[in-house]
Amino acid sequence: MRRVAGERETDQHAAYLRIAAALRDQLSGAQPHAPVPSERELSEQFKVSRMTARRAVALLESEGTVYRRPPRGTFVAESRLILRIGSFSEEVTRLGHQPQAVLLDASTAKAGDRVGAQLGLDPHAEVHVLHRLRSVDGVPVALETTHLPGALTPGLLNHALDGSIWALLRREYGVDPVEATAKLECLPLDDRAASQLAVRPASPGIVLTRHTRNREGRCVEYAVDTYRADRTAFEVTTDVSPAAVRRAARRRG
């Protein structure tokens, strides 16, 4: 069998992969939030340096199996939330958890070229921009940046913005989101996002870029949301018929 660079003759897998696999096995039956052996303990137990034990734990962390809470230690993680594209509040509630929103920043300003193009508005049109931190059962899970056309939602910033925005749109403004187009990509979190989500820099994140439309096909929301990839997954249902593919191609121009 052909070997890849760096793979030793004597070890089928690198030590850190062997340790990660052993730990994964060991923890598979454990309760969420149960303690995981410390890096120093693992380095003794597996007779490797701490840097090598550390790599194994980092791997489990990036796959969402464990989480670190310095300086208390490392613990078994809960399983991921499977969210649908839509209202964070409604989705988290549906899954039997408690959603929270903290408004980090809210402002009204001219759309500008970039946001205007995304919302299908003149660059001089007014747009509300909300930055919110979303949590589940008190644990930070996502950062939202939401752009809403000011003409559709006059006085938005006077409402309470720590709940479901979609509920507010429907109730107060008669704006009814019915279709969304979203791009999902997997990226390491930058310093700022990692800090706000209370995870280490470069932890895996899911960046969801979304355009939401009402029944008339008008874009009523443009959002860029960053989710912790270790805590969330997305489920989508989509039309894959050739007709839908052609429609999407037209929308894109």
Next chain:
Amino acid sequence: MRRVAGERETDQHAAYLRIAAALRDQLSGAQPHAPVPSERELSEQFKVSRMTARRAVALLESEGTVYRRPPRGTFVAESRLILRIGSFSEEVTRLGHQPQAVLLDASTAKAGDRVGAQLGLDPHAEVHVLHRLRSVDGVPVALETTHLPGALTPGLLNHALDGSIWALLRREYGVDPVEATAKLECLPLDDRAASQLAVRPASPGIVLTRHTRNREGRCVEYAVDTYRADRTAFEVTTDVSPAAVRRAARRRG
């Protein structure tokens, strides 16, 4: 400002983050496949140990900015392919690239409890299982595991399986996929997947678990596909109306 554990008084950011940011800047104007300075060069240039320079490069690799080709060096990556949920062949072609498929394994067997439940079939029903490696312009990008009900696609394994399966379904069997439900999650690639996709173990991956249905709502395909997260993103269009949410809830039971 409150500091998190491990952050020094004197450096706003860790050295590896500072180096990553500098490199990101430096490479932003570079052509894809241009060489990136070696880890040893970076460690001299930034006056850090090679392990620290290495962490910076690893970060850029995980965000898809560079790729490593040992022992030749590290190079600037191309931008991600934005795929829709559907036919890999059709999507890659639409984006102006050349799709390839290599059949790794094909077999027909009883569904069993797990796959049977996913396809809505009796555990004793026959199912075709295909394992394929998908590439774009010669670069491996995804691993597909596709399950198809044998009753819908008799003799499937006698056809050429190195092209679009959906085209084959439509053309040879009159099976027409019109709707898909997919779960997307971000996971580090395991050893086997990483090796087949020619990336390092634990590189970021997107695991797409998909149920595809025909116009009658029958599940005609159950697939688990693993994509390189550094090379791909997904775009989906989905119904987000309350009615659709209720429909999805009913489907799930």
Next chain:
DNA sequence: CAGTGGTCTAGACCACTGG
């Protein structure tokens, strides 16, 4: 103040490639 994870050093040997 013991113990944790976060970061970092200054080396080492390895397999492999391409000139």
Next chain:
DNA sequence: CAGTGGTCTAGACCACTGG
């Protein structure tokens, strides 16, 4: 055979928390 990335060692100091 020079140079690359892959892995690893055996330490070090740090900030922080909780008993």
